[in-house]
Amino acid sequence: MADKIIRVLLVDDHQVVRRGLRTFLEIQEDIEVVGEASDGAEGVTRTEELRPDVVLMDIKMPGTDGIEALRRLRELDNPAKVLIVTSFTEQRTVVPALRAGASGYVYKDVDPDALAGAIRSVHAGHVLLQPEVAGALLAQEDAGTGTGRGSTLTEREREVLGLIADGRSNREIARALVLSEKTVKTHVSNILMKLDLADRTQAALWAVRHGAVG
Numbered sequence: 737m738a739d740k741i742i743r744v745l746l747v748d749d750h751q752v753v754r755r756g757l758r759t760f761l762e763i764q765e766d767i768e769v770v771g772e773a774s775d776g777a778e779g780v781t782r783t784e785e786l787r788p789d790v791v792l793m794d795i796k797m798p799g800t801d802g803i804e805a806l807r808r809l810r811e812l813d814n815p816a817k818v819l820i821v822t823s824f825t826e827q828r829t830v831v832p833a834l835r836a837g838a839s840g841y842v843y844k845d846v847d848p849d850a851l852a853g854a855i856r857s858v859h860a861g862h863v864l865l866q867p868e869v870a871g872a873l874l875a876q877e878d879a880g881t882g883t884g885r886g887s888t889l890t891e892r893e894r895e896v897l898g899l900i901a902d903g904r905s906n907r908e909i910a911r912a913l914v915l916s917e918k919t920v921k922t923h924v925s926n927i928l929m930k931l932d933l934a935d936r937t938q939a940a941l942w943a944v945r946h947g948a949v950g
Contacts, residue, residue: 742859745788746772747779747805748821749797753844757792757821760848767855776805783809783816790855791818793838795829803829806836817858821846834937840864861905863937888930896923900936901943 744767746754751774758769771786773779776793777800783791791809795802806818820833820841830841839858842851854864889897892913899909906920913920924936933939 740766742767742790742855743770743786743788744768744855745770745779745782745786745791745816747774747776747782747791747797747802748772748794749774750794753794757851761852761855764852767852776800776802776808779805780808780812783814784812788816790859791816792821792855793818795820795822795833803832803836806833806838810837819854819858819864835934837935839937861907861936862903863940889927893923893927893930896920897927897939897943900924900927901940903940 744761746757746769748754748757754772754774758772761767761769770788771782773782775797779791779793779802780800793802793805800808802820809816809818817839818837820830820838821844822830822833822841823844830838833841840854840863842854842864846854857864895913896909899912904912906917906924909915910917910920915923924939927939928934931939931942933942
């Protein structure tokens, strides 16, 4: 039996895609599909109404696309984790989506079990980045950005940053460092502020670029 049900919202302009995703996800004991949306604007509205844990978001949709929807959710400070569902040919659009606040992405032909695993992973606080996308993100960063800022981090903040780069959630970091989750959240906020970064994805990439992880 699952300890906690992961509530999922499906956002895709193709009904057949939504139906296929729902059919598979509804057989998972720990995942519940709480709603659907056919475009980004409706996706934002439904995310605010339903407060899902994870949103499966298509990128290319008529009207408001997935990237704009991500930006709006960030502005609303909505806590839902967004997992982009994209086709391989749309790979170049993944980087802007990650910059807009996505927790990761999967391809539309993903194995069903891998999709369920991805949902569980982002729900747990992990960032899903494949090597080629991480490389593209790094390549687009100004090589000088953040230089010297790392010296403002405390030793504990450096430890937390290293664990963020390792894909750990706040709960896992708290266990590893024997801290409360509240304390870890404070450290994460301080790290983002000191390094002038927007989110955990940028923090993980900063750590890789500047040698904060092995």
